[in-house]
Amino acid sequence: MHIVVCIKQVPDSAQIRVHPVTNTIMRQGVPSIINPYDLFALEEALRWRDQAGGTVTILTMGPPMAEDTMRKALTLGADRAVLLTDRCFAGSDTLATSFALATAIGKIGETWGPPDIVFTGKQTIDGDTAQVGPGIAKRLRFNQLTYVAKIDSLDPESRAITVERRAEGGLQVLQSRLPVLITMLEGTNELRRGSLDSALRAARAEVVRWGAAEAGVEDTAKCGLRGSPTVVKHVFAPKPRAEKAQIIETAAGPVRTQADAVIAAIFARQPGIESDLLRLARHS
Amino acid sequence: MSQEKFDAIVVGAGPSGNAAAYTLARKGLNVLQLERGEYPGSKNVQGAILYAKALEEIIPDFRESAPLERHIIEQRLWMLDDSSYVGMHYRSEDFNEDRPSRYTILRAQFDKWFSQQVRDAGAVLLCETTVTELLRDESGRVIGVATDRDNGTVYADVVILAEGVNGLVGRRSKLREELQPESVALAVKEMHFLPKDVIDARFNLKGGEGVVIEGMGTITEGMTGTAFIYTNNESLSVGIGCLVSDLAQTGRSPAGLLEAFKNHPSVKPLLAGSEIKEYAAHLIPEGGLKAMPELFGDGWIVVGDAGHFVNAVHREGSNLAMTTGRLAAETVADLKQRGVPCSKANLRAYTKRLEDCFVMKDMKKYKDIPSFLHGNRHLFDLYPRLVSKAAQNWFRVDGKDKLTKEKEILTSFRKGRTLSGLLGDAFKMARAWR
Amino acid sequence: MSDAAKPSPPAAAAGRSSMKKELPEHFKAYRHVWVFIEYERGNIHPVSLELLGEGRKLADKLDVELAGVVIGAEAEALHEAALSCFEYGADLVYRVADPILAHYRNEPFTKAMTDLVNTYKPEVLLLGATTLGRDLAGSVATTLLTGLTADCTALAIDDERSLAATRPTFGGSLMCTIHTLNFRPQMATVRPRVMPMPERQAGRIGRIADHSLSMAEEDIVTKVLRFVPDRDSDKAQLAYADIVVAGGLGLRTPENLRLVKELAEVLGGDYGGSRPLVQKGWIEADRQIGQTGKTIRPKLYIAAGISGAVQHRVGVEGADLILAINTDANAPIFDFAHLGIVADAVSLLPALTEAFRQRLSINRAAS
Numbered sequence A: 001m002h003i004v005v006c007i008k009q010v011p012d013s014a015q016i017r018v019h020p021v022t023n024t025i026m027r028q029g030v031p032s033i034i035n036p037y038d039l040f041a042l043e044e045a046l047r048w049r050d051q052a053g054g055t056v057t058i059l060t061m062g063p064p065m066a067e068d069t070m071r072k073a074l075t076l077g078a079d080r081a082v083l084l085t086d087r088c089f090a091g092s093d094t095l096a097t098s099f100a101l102a103t104a105i106g107k108i109g110e111t112w113g114p115p116d117i118v119f120t121g122k123q124t125i126d127g128d129t130a131q132v133g134p135g136i137a138k139r140l141r142f143n144q145l146t147y148v149a150k151i152d153s154l155d156p157e158s159r160a161i162t163v164e165r166r167a168e169g170g171l172q173v174l175q176s177r178l179p180v181l182i183t184m185l186e187g188t189n190e191l192r193r194g195s196l197d198s199a200l201r202a203a204r205a206e207v208v209r210w211g212a213a214e215a216g217v218e219d220t221a222k223c224g225l226r227g228s229p230t231v232v233k234h235v236f237a238p239k240p241r242a243e244k245a246q247i248i249e250t251a252a253g254p255v256r257t258q259a260d261a262v263i264a265a266i267f268a269r270q271p272g273i274e275s276d277l278l279r280l281a282r283h284s
Numbered sequence B: 001m002s003q004e005k006f007d008a009i010v011v012g013a014g015p016s017g018n019a020a021a022y023t024l025a026r027k028g029l030n031v032l033q034l035e036r037g038e039y040p041g042s043k044n045v046q047g048a049i050l051y052a053k054a055l056e057e058i059i060p061d062f063r064e065s066a067p068l069e070r071h072i073i074e075q076r077l078w079m080l081d082d083s084s085y086v087g088m089h090y091r092s093e094d095f096n097e098d099r100p101s102r103y104t105i106l107r108a109q110f111d112k113w114f115s116q117q118v119r120d121a122g123a124v125l126l127c128e129t130t131v132t133e134l135l136r137d138e139s140g141r142v143i144g145v146a147t148d149r150d151n152g153t154v155y156a157d158v159v160i161l162a163e164g165v166n167g168l169v170g171r172r173s174k175l176r177e178e179l180q181p182e183s184v185a186l187a188v189k190e191m192h193f194l195p196k197d198v199i200d201a202r203f204n205l206k207g208g209e210g211v212v213i214e215g216m217g218t219i220t221e222g223m224t225g226t227a228f229i230y231t232n233n234e235s236l237s238v239g240i241g242c243l244v245s246d247l248a249q250t251g252r253s254p255a256g257l258l259e260a261f262k263n264h265p266s267v268k269p270l271l272a273g274s275e276i277k278e279y280a281a282h283l284i285p286e287g288g289l290k291a292m293p294e295l296f297g298d299g300w301i302v303v304g305d306a307g308h309f310v311n312a313v314h315r316e317g318s319n320l321a322m323t324t325g326r327l328a329a330e331t332v333a334d335l336k337q338r339g340v341p342c343s344k345a346n347l348r349a350y351t352k353r354l355e356d357c358f359v360m361k362d363m364k365k366y367k368d369i370p371s372f373l374h375g376n377r378h379l380f381d382l383y384p385r386l387v388s389k390a391a392q393n394w395f396r397v398d399g400k401d402k403l404t405k406e407k408e409i410l411t412s413f414r415k416g417r418t419l420s421g422l423l424g425d426a427f428k429m430a431r432a433w434r
Numbered sequence C: 001m002s003d004a005a006k007p008s009p010p011a012a013a014a015g016r017s018s019m020k021k022e023l024p025e026h027f028k029a030y031r032h033v034w035v036f037i038e039y040e041r042g043n044i045h046p047v048s049l050e051l052l053g054e055g056r057k058l059a060d061k062l063d064v065e066l067a068g069v070v071i072g073a074e075a076e077a078l079h080e081a082a083l084s085c086f087e088y089g090a091d092l093v094y095r096v097a098d099p100i101l102a103h104y105r106n107e108p109f110t111k112a113m114t115d116l117v118n119t120y121k122p123e124v125l126l127l128g129a130t131t132l133g134r135d136l137a138g139s140v141a142t143t144l145l146t147g148l149t150a151d152c153t154a155l156a157i158d159d160e161r162s163l164a165a166t167r168p169t170f171g172g173s174l175m176c177t178i179h180t181l182n183f184r185p186q187m188a189t190v191r192p193r194v195m196p197m198p199e200r201q202a203g204r205i206g207r208i209a210d211h212s213l214s215m216a217e218e219d220i221v222t223k224v225l226r227f228v229p230d231r232d233s234d235k236a237q238l239a240y241a242d243i244v245v246a247g248g249l250g251l252r253t254p255e256n257l258r259l260v261k262e263l264a265e266v267l268g269g270d271y272g273g274s275r276p277l278v279q280k281g282w283i284e285a286d287r288q289i290g291q292t293g294k295t296i297r298p299k300l301y302i303a304a305g306i307s308g309a310v311q312h313r314v315g316v317e318g319a320d321l322i323l324a325i326n327t328d329a330n331a332p333i334f335d336f337a338h339l340g341i342v343a344d345a346v347s348l349l350p351a352l353t354e355a356f357r358q359r360l361s362i363n364r365a366a367s
């Protein structure tokens, strides 16, 4: 089996700050990490490879320094890494990103055998759109299985796959046929820690670097800024609320006094809420 | 277990480990470097001073690619009391030279860069890999390390311990004693972000110029310690450190001291409007020569903070780290080339190298300073107050004649500390410095 | 690549906004605002009605019609859904009824949607950012090769009739406004509870246009074997609860979560928590509130021991009244809460529960 996992390098958004004056993201010193959701996809891919045999190829589109994060994915046990990096990819939105990734997956297929499954994470923590996965699926004409919580069965021979998919209000159990694209839900598996040997292998492995041409992109107008139908017109910091919270001052007394003061403050501020509460409390 | 045997394993990817691994790899040795952080520098968030010379000896053209913040053109030494400081400033246009000797750096970026040079030189680096213990053969010779990864043992001819001040591997492997509270300082530090032009204006700088402020006095409430402000490109590193034993005795928290330092009337305006990020606390080995552990043995060798190579008075650490890393590597590479084992007897050459350069000379020169400072609290409390009071008296034009002022100042010193005490301090100070 | 190699814009904002070109001729015929109506198991997802409310405003601004798109198995049931759409503001409903569409599946729904778009040419297409809506939107946008802006928090029409879709990026640290200038339709998804629920206008009616699905079951690879509904009892109703009580790390121990649950119960509301509680396994993932959890819009939100990080904030800002309980008077949550008390949540929560219990039972007895 050949499995491709798309992983993205993202700035650790927990550590991002906005420049107080210019309102731009200050990336200085913000470490890059593997998009946390993609790790669940990678782990699932590694599990099925270990079970059914085959290889796992990881694919990233990003700047040259993304190589560091790819090496980390290799440490966990991926077999090969392809870094898609080219100036013409800069400024891609999700449509242009999925075009580039899908084209590269086509090339990966030509080079190392056609993939049976392409995994992506549920979404990224920087773009946060969850669109790239479906975009790739559509372009590759793979069956699309999003928000997969569990792969119940997978038979490379008959090409049948059964998954549990998180749907609105419940789980859908879906049967489909390889090749499929799966976007993996978070919390579905526990990440392994590579052995010393795989870490050593990864440290020395060569990350394959493809520019647009090597990846088989013929029309660069479909890439990057030019290939992106969406246009970011305006970036701004969220508006702070004009006034801060009204602090309920209570003398240091028993908590019950505090509690009564809180309730009084709530009802004073929102007189209608008491009847709502009565109605709700009655229902429960 | 890895089948492969390396020429050397370097534990840690700080300045000392990187210097060692780089030097070894450049000499063609098969080097494995292990770092427990997610990436080199991930545990080192602070900004710091880089002394160019030590790095030049390793990477002569480092200025072309290393992430340097500002070069230092001005040094300020401040003696603070609660509301004032008496200071000495030295600023020189001569420091705007082609190859400046001191820079501010951000360790996270600098360590990453250094590590890239190490890997480009051919060393293998594994991050998120913690060395748990040294492996030995029956004779007690160190033959490799155990790590926290699955099948995580790996072998080498020599292990270079560049693990920093905690020296956990060394302690666990019984190569050294526990850290003594009176020989380590706990430093806390914050990054204060400000736009570049604001920093330039506040510190009177242009281009890539930078300033260092070192402060001592009542800010440490009588404890042995100093505070500092470094200018980076778009941020200030602000910190304070005190001996752990003093902190334990007084029950003061370093965070509280830092808060007070930041609110000192002389400091506050420099930081106004900044956005704070990255609060970090770190130990500094300040015990000097007397606190140094064994530096080598059969199959192992210690460099950098792990070896207590820090000159606390001059705030030098990373330069000693890089230099000791380089010297240890040169020692090992030399033995390797001669085809002799890294036995304790053969590694003695490391000491020789240390003694031939500034490292041991300085460590010896300052060997009595730590205990002197520790035993003389008034240096950090009384003197700053007296000096400040004297300066105020002197500069205040209040109709008093100058002779009376001189007398008052002298009396205030004598009241604060007896004449013999004053003389004694001067004498002891001079002796410790010698 | 050389011809395409323009300076890479780190500030994509500046780079892209200068690229305004004329809308290609064939897109000029695209008119009207559409909302995809999520209709499953006999229910319309409330987010679709919220979007009709928002779509109405956009349509009025553009002076065009608002249409709902209902897709499902039975024409009868879809008719009912269509009537609801009219009552919530739609002028027109496109109905695609086919047994193949009984359960949501990507292939036939994408087909139905793209066929409709290519036939009737809307200029704006809105979908809920639910698991269904996100699954569908990505495929539809890629098939149509148009732009799609995910998880918007505000929608507007600018002076050039262009949809200005505002959304958080970088985990909520920044907001950005995105346009699809040269392609149609302009697509956007919006999370449940971000937009207010519009007033229902009983009896309001509109037109239904039927469209058929040109697809056979044999063409579809993926089959739905089963649907396992979430058990109602433990299913979080957070997004739509009127009262929400949530806890954060300030609760200190998982046991103290009980205090949050008890207050929520007395108030007839639901409970949730900040992300670290999910990561620590103290609460289930679907009870996480915030950027990567649920957006809530309750009448009363009580946050106990939550610092109020920006990622949390974006999920709760729509609440009518936010009460924060935190020991740290400088906690960021006090910057956006309406009411705050600097107190230990672990001791205040039980007192609050008891006080509410008494207050409510007294009043109930009285009424």
Ligand SMILES: Cc1cc2nc3c(=O)[nH]c(=O)nc-3n(C[C@H](O)[C@H](O)[C@H](O)COP(=O)(O)OP(=O)(O)OC[C@H]3O[C@@H](n4cnc5c(N)ncnc54)[C@H](O)[C@@H]3O)c2cc1C
Residues within 6 Å of the ligand: B011, B012, B013, B014, B015, B016, B017, B018, B034, B035, B036, B037, B040, B041, B043, B044, B046, B047, B048, B049, B050, B051, B129, B130, B131, B132, B162, B163, B164, B165, B168, B169, B187, B188, B189, B239, B282, B283, B284, B303, B304, B305, B306, B310, B315, B316, B317, B318, B319, B321
């Ligand atoms: C607040 C502060 C300010 C300072 N300012 C200056 C200054 O301005 N100029 C200056 O020259 N010096 C300064 N120093 C001192 C300087 O930082 C140190 O001397 C220097 O970092 C020592 O380098 P090192 O490589 O020996 O140790 P470290 O930099 O501590 O590196 C040790 C590395 O080993 C890793 N490690 C530890 N244990 C293990 C293990 N078991 N397995 C794997 N990896 C491990 C650690 O993660 C770390 O990366 C300052 C120190 C502090 C705390």
Ligand SMILES: Cc1cc2nc3c(=O)[nH]c(=O)nc-3n(C[C@H](O)[C@H](O)[C@H](O)COP(=O)(O)OP(=O)(O)OC[C@H]3O[C@@H](n4cnc5c(N)ncnc54)[C@H](O)[C@@H]3O)c2cc1C
Residues within 6 Å of the ligand: A012, A013, A014, A015, A125, C171, C247, C248, C249, C250, C251, C273, C274, C275, C276, C277, C288, C289, C290, C291, C292, C293, C294, C304, C305, C306, C307, C308, C309, C310, C311, C312, C315, C325, C326, C327, C328, C331, C343, C344, C345, C346
């Ligand atoms: C990509 C990304 C997405 C994220 N998405 C979300 C999200 O959707 N939702 C979310 O919540 N977070 C999210 N986060 C995490 C977020 O940044 C914060 O880390 C998180 O919200 C903090 O949770 P907390 O307030 O419970 O904990 P803390 O930040 O640790 O705050 C605990 C608070 O409790 C107070 N406290 C302590 N003791 C008491 C006491 N006895 N009584 C009262 N108060 C007390 C403290 O003063 C403090 O303010 C995300 C982060 C990232 C990077």
Ligand SMILES: Nc1ncnc2c1ncn2[C@@H]1O[C@H](COP(=O)(O)O)[C@@H](O)[C@H]1O
Residues within 6 Å of the ligand: A006, A007, A008, A009, A035, A037, A038, A059, A060, A061, A062, A094, A097, A101, A119, A120, A121, A122, A123, A124, A125, A127, A128, A129, A130, A131, A132, A133
């Ligand atoms: N530049 C990229 N390189 C590789 N994979 C990506 C990239 N961008 C997005 N992905 C994949 O697509 C998923 C969804 O991304 P997004 O649509 O940005 O939320 C991610 O979890 C990744 O698996």
